[in-house]
Amino acid sequence: MTDLSVNLNVAALLRNRREHPWPDVVDLARIALAAGAAGVTVHPRPDERHTRPSDVRALRVLLDAEFPDRELNVEGYPDPGLLSLVHEVRADQVTLVPDDPAQATSDHGWDFETQGAMLAGVVAGLKRNGHRVSLFSDPDATHMGHAAQTGSDRVELYTGPFGGAHSDPVAEDRELERLAEAAAAAKGQGLQVNAGHDLTVSGTRKLITRIPSIAEVSIGHALFCDALTFGMAETVRRYLGSCASAEG
Template identity: 45%
Template sequence: MTKLSVNINKVATLRNARGGDMPNLLKVAIDCEAFGAEGITVHPRPDERHVKMKDVYDLRPKVKTEFNIEGYPSPEFIKLVKAVRPNQVTLVPDAPDAITSNAGWDTVMNLEFLTDIVDEFKSAGIRTSIFTGTNTEIIEYAARTGTDRIELYTEPYAANYSKNREEAIAPFIEAAMAAKKLGLGVNAGHDLNLENLNYLYTNIPWIDEVSIGHALICDALYMGLEKTIEAYKSCLRND
């Protein structure tokens, strides 16, 4: 079964726009789980424009499903993750000023760096995932780091889905198959939505987890959070 992890960064962005505690991030996380989400994802950035460091500490005892922290493995990030001990850490190559994740790792160039980081997190009992594109050599080198999973950066799939969905999905099927043969788990995320999610799942049913934030929160403005999560979960079934 492919799990749905809800990225709640956009909820934190809305809260931060006015200060205070509205909407309440902890309540949203708890509600997402109650409505059927199998995980909560956060991406704390150095400028804390989304989820703040304090939020991560506050969320840890409240999240009863899978807690996934993603981010660039700076010394501060590593310290946070090791202190909080989430179920999973997803390593992304974001620059500090990146608006959102926009590329996967060059695991060939960063093999030694990523191997050291993966070793450190795995020794702490934290499952690791490396954000990658679909290049199979990159995925092979990701496996060499000792990571448990990769997360496929799905923006190119989403961007090309409406033009030619067969062509859009093809490199992702190849990449997911390569990862599977290497013994890696496969996650996916970025620009997935109610239009393109089921086709991804149908073609790559062994995906372990999808992490979805922006589109899901936007849909919730119209549909409500409970119905939105139900809709996304229905995309992860073939019935």
């Protein structure tokens, strides 16, 4: 079954609008994990507009104390601050993204040909410290050989175009095939595959039914939108149903 990691950035973004302690990021993580999520994801940006280093540390405490079998996935651009933080909190997985600090959200993968040497050095350092490493990638099969040369364990395929095609079945099928080709190429290079961005419950089901080898999906925005209607625990259960769809 594909693992579900709940991205908590939306909760922190909402909290930061008023500088109140609610919604409580740790409490929401606890609900998601108790409902069956395999882990939580955070992307602590330098401007601290959503999750902050203090949130990441608090989540590590939660996992150690209550959910020692679950994972903390920390995303971000590999600047010294992020690398220091992931080492401090013993992130189980580090997902490296090529974001400019001003970007609203991750919207493209690494240029492995031009940035591969830099990434290889960062990946090697992270793996020496015991972290599993995933690299954010566009769904392009031709990129996977270069991605593998970095020494990374996984790639996270950017599913934004697939998620954005929800009202256009032809475009959705086209994007799904791009993802499938990229996933097959990654597997051929010895890379495991994660996926994430704009995945709804139905989109997640379609994705995993087509690509059952996906190891993990990281989902935040759409999941929190559903949680406004169904509550966090029930929403996690709905997504877990989609993650198990390939087995049904």
